[in-house]
Amino acid sequence: MTTSSRAVVLEAFGEPLQMHTYDVPAPKDMAALVRVGFAGVCGTDVHLQAGRLSIPTPVVLGHEAVGRIDALGAGLTHDVLGAPLAEGDWVSWLNNIACGRCYYCLVEGRPTLCTGSRRIYGINQRADEWPHVSGGWSDYIYLQPGTVLVKLPEVASPQEAISLGCAGPTAVHGALDEVRIRPGDTVVVQGSGPVGMAAAMYAELAGARHVVVVGGPAARLETAARLGVGQAHVDIFETTDPAERARIVRAETRRGEGADVVVEATGVPAAVAEAIDLVRPDGQVSVVGQYTDHGPTPINPHLITRKNLTISGSWGFGARHYIGYVSSLPQLLDRFDLAALVTEYPLEQAESAVADVKAGSVLKAVLRIGGR
Structure with a gap:
């Protein structure tokens, strides 16, 4: 023994x-x-x-x-x-x-x-x-x-x-419990680490029509594409300008208005402001990635009000x-x-x-x- x-x-x-x-x-x-x-x-x-x-x-x-x-x-x-x-x-x-x-x-x-x-x-x-x-x-x-x-x-x-x-149960909480993904939705997942990958997988299981993974480096996005995780992949190291990234991502959504749901899984504070920009009016944002405190970031609260957004935090x-x-x-x-x-x-x-x-x-x- x-x-x-x-x-x-x-x-x-x-x-x-x-x-x-x-x-x-x-x-x-x-x-x-x-x-x-x-x-x-x-x-x-x-x-x-x-x-x-x-x-x-x-x-x-x-x-x-x-x-x-x-x-x-x-x-x-x-x-x-x-x-x-x-x-x-x-x-x-x-x-x-x-x-x-x-x-x-x-x-x-x-x-x-x-x-x-x-x-x-x-x-x-x-x-x-x-x-x-x-x-x-x-x-x-x-x-x-x-x-x-x-x-x-x-x-x-x-x-x-x-x-x-x-990452699996974290994504269940953040991508399924805190927001509601409906069949046919377009979902943007920011982050291509384990939490982002899991969130994209669960978005597909929930019936999302189109999942866009925004992350990097390229090898992670290539792995996601090879495994069938997401239908579109945007490399933040290749497209470094947030405005250009937003244009590319919105082009993947219905009427170019933005995603029905955005799941932030990066841990980068600036990604939260970008999520608000990427979601459509009356859409939902789930902030999952800010597990440790990397400091504040500027956001435009007018967009939250004007878009009538629902923004949820998800802890553990x-x-x-x-x-x-x-x-x-x-x-x-x-x-x-x-x-x-x-x-x-x-x-x-x-x-x-x-x-x-x-x-x-x-x-x-x-x-x-x-x-x-």
Whole structure:
């Protein structure tokens, strides 16, 4: 029986990641111990290492992962959808546990805005406190009681399930919950990273007639085109003038008026003003990409009023978004080669994976830890 686990630890902001070894805990009641198979590397991990988000350190990174159940605590017999669980099952899990008691959890039904003790795997769980292995960049992860645990659909391989990481449920929230995409709509997605790609995929599943992906670099847009993600692709590095980009994008829309829905998934503040310019009168804008604070940007509020726009913010994702993502994997796989998004790295190369994500040289970096 394995008694120790390697784990990649962020000890201090701006410093190289460290490999530590921790004792593997036995699961208590309603908890689970999972042998991690694959763990995603997200843009948020780049921000965490750089110190752009206030989190406790040291921390085992990794807020997106899939793995096999190694041991189940007493009372944990089924996943959140009622499927029976057993050792060896491939599972994934919601990366946060909201407090369930604050105003936003109980009254507003918005657990992503939880103001209580919201626990997030791989982000705010200290590695120097029990159970230590509370992040996915580890041989094992301890899933605490209250975790939304989901058995993977048989049609989805672990690599396919992790291919969109937290981008999948983020897109379910931002592109399906906060705005309404109707069959026949024209949708513009700003951003060609994992969140933008996922948003474009879900726009198509929702029945959009025409999806325009505005992003870059060219290799990402070529991947999107090859996988059938979007019908038109506009390279921001090739067309650097926002006015010219707007002209090109509007030419892809009905009557040249603009998109029915624009999903901003760039993280660049100026893209929000551009989204307002790209959407048609009485259209909808979902601002998903501003996860870290890159500062203010000028906008023309007159356009919001004159166009009668609906603009929504979308912060993170909750249980229904995560379940929606996992449940939709069969439909996504019917249309898109999700595994083609992935570049794999061994756990020992986590630092290189983060660097490649920061450089934008890969679309989705994934640490292969346990594999199949």
